[in-house]
């Protein structure tokens with residue numbers, strides 16, 4: 419009888435020559451860019467809870483270590499100080515690509531860097547996804563609809579965006595990021611997901627973030643007047659962060675829908691109505707101060723979420739009146755204001 423002398427090729431022979439066999443990855447490995455930020459840190463909490471290996475890459479432009487500090491001792495968590503404008507080598511199964519400043523105050527601060535982050539950052543993450551065969555989800559934005567001429571906004575609407583205005587670095591940056599995703603998908607077969615996120619609020623938003631909900635809440639808590647820009651009749655639809663994170667994970671884990679999908683709460687409020695809700699929750703005697711509005715401010719915005727309901731089985735659960743108190747509690751603690759002061 420002939421004796422088999424040579425080792426079988428491939429993994430079998432390799433593991434035999436090693437003292438310890440290479441374990442097959444049993445946990446899903448997930449990269450979250452921008453994971454130290456507001457939305458990213460809530461997403462990281464959910465991923466860690468469900469037992470994933472989570473790698474956060476963040477340059478800390480607007481993110482904070484405090485947001486993810488509670489995971490630092492966990493061996494399944496890794497934090498990398500990294501700017502997504504630079505290439506990155508890691509081995510993962512999923513990429514949630516959030517890295518990008520989101521508040522107008524932040525993204526207008528260094529517009530060239532903002533557009534580099536969206537374009538080069540997304541290119542790098544798609545190159546990474548292509549190399550390792552990962553699925554990549556882009557957090558795009560309702561800002562791709564610009565100052566919308568259709569209301570509410572459906573995913574099929576192409577938008578009304580000023581290409582050369584002060585908001586363009588963000589809006590057009592995200593539009594190019596979406597284009598890159600679809601071109602990598604069609605040309606290279608990269609597995610992509612695109613979420614178009616509408617205004618989101620909740621605990622851990624930066625106190626000086628500059629967005630309207632965080633501004634009103636900090637102002638009301640500090641006893642300062644609420645700054646309403648323009649006539650306050652412009653509208654937005656506000657989504658609680660837990661609903662957003664559930665929507666992002668539902669989209670990432672869906673085998674059929676790649677998007678773009680609107681993820682937002684259809685409850686629409688004028689800024690004056692929002693100010694009233696903040697007054698109800700924090701201090702009914704708070705004053706309002708009118709300020710000049712910024713350029714190209716969209717007049718109204720409300721998501722049509724038919725697609726998300728139908729394909730992801732997702733819809734938001736938390737109303738503004740339910741979500742706001744949770745954010746107020748967090749802001750009160752971080753502003754060192756102690757227990758709730760009775761709103762007389």
Ligand code: NAD
Nearest residue numbers: 452455456457477478479480481501502517518520615618
């Ligand atoms: P955020 O500013 O709190 O978080 C952004 C994170 O990205 C921060 O941790 C920041 O340090 C990091 N970052 C920025 N530039 C980077 C770079 N070049 N390299 C590495 N990290 C970088 O904002 P957020 O509200 O948490 O937004 C997260 C994502 O969701 C963004 O992509 C934003 O465009 C999108 N989005 C958010 C909203 C919203 O209302 N929160 C709405 C639409 C879209």
Ligand code: UDP
Nearest residue numbers: 504505506507508541542543544545546549
């Ligand atoms: N890239 C990366 N990590 C990887 C693979 C690629 O950051 O693991 C970057 C790469 O440096 C490039 C971009 O992603 O800038 C696009 O990569 P791709 O392979 O599509 O294009 P090419 O490198 O051929 O220009």
Ligand code: UDP
Nearest residue numbers: 522628629630631633645646647652689715
């Ligand atoms: N806004 C306001 N007061 C503030 C900050 C913002 O009235 O202190 C208005 C702003 O003009 C816009 C809306 O609130 O019409 C939402 O602005 P935000 O910066 O939160 O997000 P955007 O949807 O513009 O990205």
